[in-house]
Amino acid sequence: MSHFANKLSASVYVAGHRGLVGSAIVRLLTQRGYNSIIMKSSGELDLRRGPEVDDFFRKQRPEYVFLAAGRVGGIYANSSYPAQFIYDNLMIQSNVIDAAFRHRVKKLLFLGSSCIYPRCAPQPIREEYLLTGALEPTNEPYAVAKIAGIKMCQAYNQQYGADFISVMPTNLYGPEDNFNPETSHVLPALIRKFHEARERGGDSVTVWGTGQPRREFLHVDDLADACLFLMRNYSGDSPVNAGAGEDLPISELAGMIREVVGYRGEIRYDHSKPDGAPRKLLDVSRLRNMGWQPKISLEEGLKSTYQWYLRSTGQGAGTRL
Secondary structure, three states: OOHHHHOOOOOEEEEOOOOHHHHHHHHHHHHHOOOOEEOOOOOOOOOOOHHHHHHHHHHHOOOEEEEOOOOOOOHHHHHHOHHHHHHHHHHHHHHHHHHHHHOOOOEEEEEOOHHHOOOOOOOOEOHHHOOOOOOOHHHHHHHHHHHHHHHHHHHHHHHHOOOEEEEEEOEEEOOOOOOOOOOOOHHHHHHHHHHHHHHHOOOEEEEEOOOOOEEOEEEHHHHHHHHHHHHHHOOOOOOEEEOOOOOEEHHHHHHHHHHHHOOOOEEEEEOOOOOOOOEEOEOOHHHHHHOOOOOOOHHHHHHHHHHHHHHHOOOOOOOOO
């Protein structure tokens, strides 16, 4: 077991602590008793600016880093802002990874994404399928940036003997998710759509695409648990997939969310909108074989996420119709 596991006073920097993943990591670190967590908002520290990042690492001297900062979004956001997605992510991860090496961080965990894998990769997707085929065009700039982050961690390990690891999560959801209809991923977007349709008494909800693509979803608190597990138990160049190990069609997800929200109207599908990749199921056998598995079921996670959405929008616990 690593030094990280048995020294609760170790200084731990969580980059992107206000985001979906970063906030979950901070919650879990706090629950586990870590008492020297370093957090800086983007207003306090712009990770795209190298001199600022270097100055921060020189002054703070974090021992461990969770690199969960970055620009993220769904199909609409990726298609609309490709330049920001590739630039922001490349600059953030390049600055943080290099500063972590130069200021002697003991271990860094880089958060990637399942979109790094080829669009038509065999299912389930194994870690070694990286760079074996063309990417999904709708989020290629983001995927290219994340692939560069993995390769950068590998290069620093190989050239300098760093201990930088990469984790590739599947589709995530949970507290602090982004519910903005223009920039959110499919699950929070559907929660908001069904809730607003219920509130206004709408007779139908329109879902992008055909409803046929299959997706895998992991609660972000489970991912945080996997990240701490890997920080304690894994060192190596290969990225590690983190997922639920099972997927479902978007149409089935929509039905589950309709039930959780208590909406009684019809679900329609807009076939003029893109589906994205037909399937993205991760092979999680590597992480399972290390001894980790998720604890939160999709049904349980959807219920708690909807309750969080209601509280965060000032709507209390909600009333089922």
